[in-house]
Amino acid sequence: MGIRSRMAFVGLSLVAGAFLVSAGAGEPGVAKELCVKAPVLPPLGNLLVSRSLYSGTASTVTIGQPLPGGGVAVADGSYPGVWSNEGPDSSFGVTSPMFIDRNALVGTSLVPLATISVPTDQLVTSFSSKSEMALHLSTDGTQISWMGYVAPINTLDVSNSNTPGHVDPTNPVALSYPRAVALIDAQTLSSAVQVTPVNAYSGNNGRSAILDSAGNRFFMAGNAGNGASPEPVGIVTNTGVQMVAPGGGPESTVVGVQQGVTGAANGFQFGFAVQLLGFKADKSGKDDNFRGLTIFNNTLYVTKGSGGNGINTVYQVGTAGTLPMPATAAATPITILPGLPATLAKNPGAQNPFGIWFGDAKTLYVADEGVGSAGANPNAGLQKWVFQADGLWHNVYTLQGGLNRGVQYSVPGLDPSLNPATDGLRGLTGRVNGDGTVTLFAITSTVSASVDQGADPNRLVTITDTLSFATPTDAAGESFSVLETARFGEVLRGVEFVPLSQGTYATNLVQAALDLAGNLPDSDFKNHGEHQSFVSILQGLLADFQNGNFNGAENRLENLIRKAGEISDPAAQSALLAQLDAALGLFSEE
Numbered sequence: 001m002g003i004r005s006r007m008a009f010v011g012l013s014l015v016a017g018a019f020l021v022s023a024g025a026g027e028p029g030v031a032k033e034l035c036v037k038a039p040v041l042p043p044l045g046n047l048l049v050s051r052s053l054y055s056g057t058a059s060t061v062t063i064g065q066p067l068p069g070g071g072v073a074v075a076d077g078s079y080p081g082v083w084s085n086e087g088p089d090s091s092f093g094v095t096s097p098m099f100i101d102r103n104a105l106v107g108t109s110l111v112p113l114a115t116i117s118v119p120t121d122q123l124v125t126s127f128s129s130k131s132e133m134a135l136h137l138s139t140d141g142t143q144i145s146w147m148g149y150v151a152p153i154n155t156l157d158v159s160n161s162n163t164p165g166h167v168d169p170t171n172p173v174a175l176s177y178p179r180a181v182a183l184i185d186a187q188t189l190s191s192a193v194q195v196t197p198v199n200a201y202s203g204n205n206g207r208s209a210i211l212d213s214a215g216n217r218f219f220m221a222g223n224a225g226n227g228a229s230p231e232p233v234g235i236v237t238n239t240g241v242q243m244v245a246p247g248g249g250p251e252s253t254v255v256g257v258q259q260g261v262t263g264a265a266n267g268f269q270f271g272f273a274v275q276l277l278g279f280k281a282d283k284s285g286k287d288d289n290f291r292g293l294t295i296f297n298n299t300l301y302v303t304k305g306s307g308g309n310g311i312n313t314v315y316q317v318g319t320a321g322t323l324p325m326p327a328t329a330a331a332t333p334i335t336i337l338p339g340l341p342a343t344l345a346k347n348p349g350a351q352n353p354f355g356i357w358f359g360d361a362k363t364l365y366v367a368d369e370g371v372g373s374a375g376a377n378p379n380a381g382l383q384k385w386v387f388q389a390d391g392l393w394h395n396v397y398t399l400q401g402g403l404n405r406g407v408q409y410s411v412p413g414l415d416p417s418l419n420p421a422t423d424g425l426r427g428l429t430g431r432v433n434g435d436g437t438v439t440l441f442a443i444t445s446t447v448s449a450s451v452d453q454g455a456d457p458n459r460l461v462t463i464t465d466t467l468s469f470a471t472p473t474d475a476a477g478e479s480f481s482v483l484e485t486a487r488f489g490e491v492l493r494g495v496e497f498v499p500l501s502q503g504t505y506a507t508n509l510v511q512a513a514l515d516l517a518g519n520l521p522d523s524d525f526k527n528h529g530e531h532q533s534f535v536s537i538l539q540g541l542l543a544d545f546q547n548g549n550f551n552g553a554e555n556r557l558e559n560l561i562r563k564a565g566e567i568s569d570p571a572a573q574s575a576l577l578a579q580l581d582a583a584l585g586l587f588s589e590e
Helices: 081-086 502-518 528-546 553-564 570-584
Strands: 012-015 018-021 030-032 045-053 094-096 098-106 109-117 125-127 143-149 179-185 194-198 206-212 217-222 240-244 253-255 293-296 299-304 313-317 334-336 353-360 363-368 381-387 393-399 421-432 437-447 459-466 481-485 490-499
Touching: 045 502, 098 502, 098 570, 109 481, 109 502, 109 570, 125 143, 143 206, 143 217, 143 490, 179 206, 179 217, 194 240, 206 293, 217 293, 293 353, 299 353, 313 353, 353 437, 363 437, 381 421, 421 459, 437 490, 459 490, 502 528, 502 570, 528 553, 553 570
Parallel strands: 353 421, 421 490
Antiparallel strands: 012 018, 045 098, 045 490, 094 125, 098 109, 143 179, 179 194, 206 217, 217 240, 240 253, 293 299, 299 313, 313 334, 353 363, 363 381, 363 421, 381 393, 421 437, 437 459, 459 481
16 A cells, blocks of 8 residues: 555655554554655645634614613614714624634545534634634644634624723723634644633734643734723733633733833834834834734744734734743833834725735745725735845735736625625645645635625635746736635635644545534435445544554545435535545555
8 A cells, every 4th residue: 555646745754664644643653664755745634624603693783772881773684784883883793603624635626524613602703804704724734823802692792892800991882701712733633622711912812822732821913992092001011911820820921022101192112113223113012013923933923914003914923933932021122023014003005914925934924905996906926035145124025916906806605895806815824735835825805895894704815826936927827716605694614734744634525524424414325224334434544543553544535425426416416526536646556
């Protein structure tokens, strides 16, 4: 039994002339004699996508009822008209459920595996807060994290509520709910969700969280404050970059050198402050209104891309190669990457960076969401920044081809007058293909006639870029393609690529097929016996894969594919064939 030459040896270790095939993170491999071949890329892995579906009904909001952030409701709770309530209540939002879709990547095609429906009594998001639910892979590649709220479903204005212990008496939303970091296994199909409530980001929202596995701490990015100036000290210390241990909290530690005078209305910041560059001091706490983050080469990076204060750009947190620790948090500088924008966010032409991803140490990709306008915008899309000999990062080109910026697309069930068009990009992840190219996956931002474009059904897109390309002419042939479009009342939020070993990748596919087949009715098969036989073969195959035994895998998969072709439910047949075909693609008889 060998591995097809068109697939990668990902996560395989040569041991005494044999390969050890990992059955999953932390699980011992079982030695198998496999034919040794040169790796052929791209690497195996899954693509995870976070999304939310508006779950409110007309009765969620009643016209004329007082709203938590002020004013009275002018629309009921029906989507999309519910967002008209942002007129009287600028803090308006409705909590909604979270879903995490796991997909196997076959090239750039998605093969659905499983969906985690996050229990709403554990965690919710705020519809239509566009900066939430960013997904991040832990530094050891075993966990995925994101942020949300500990609050009831269909609750109003939670994203601008206070947090326990950090109450701003001038916040028009007097409610109080914790924010929280969620953690799931990255490599298996487990649906277990670990939640760490935190009191960070009072008056606003936590956007991102990533787990530093070695230090056993989350780094979080977000914004705090929804009240008058000056903000209370406990709100200013509650924003920007924060750290907390999984299961720790609820109090977190602010990361960044204090700037300005404690309690001052302007210039009191933690980390970066515009007065460091000679500008007039901004409203306290708002220069560090961060949203995107990543860790690369043991260095933390964050982005700021919204609000009228500060500078919208990419920042390095601390010194290169060293992550902040509790003992060093208060002495950690936060600085703009050399060459990245350093103009005030309120100035014309300011950029709007969101997600970031490093292709290598000298190539940085920045997702820019645009300004919510269908007009020409040279910044919106995927910016490629290259570190050059002058010690500066240079934006060598911005990829927009195939995004069809400003061109409306239809969403079944949505009034055509509200059909959205792509503006730019928000969430971002990537895969290094090993052949000099990288494939990037991004979540789009939109422009539309809707009251709140953050509530628009948006898209998941992909593009492959050649790392050595350094001019727009080089990249002229590169173009985005659409992998998924959100449904009516649905939004896509985060995306993350998870590299996997061959054993884990194959196990996930067979586990997904078993989960699906086991829940099908007998009527989808010729008879009960055929159903039981199909499930039994899958169970045996899964057990072998989990033990690192791949003997006879190709024959058994081919048998399953023949049987799956006879399933009467077209959707179930298609899903099973995709999963089984992807697994079969890993193996060949030698």
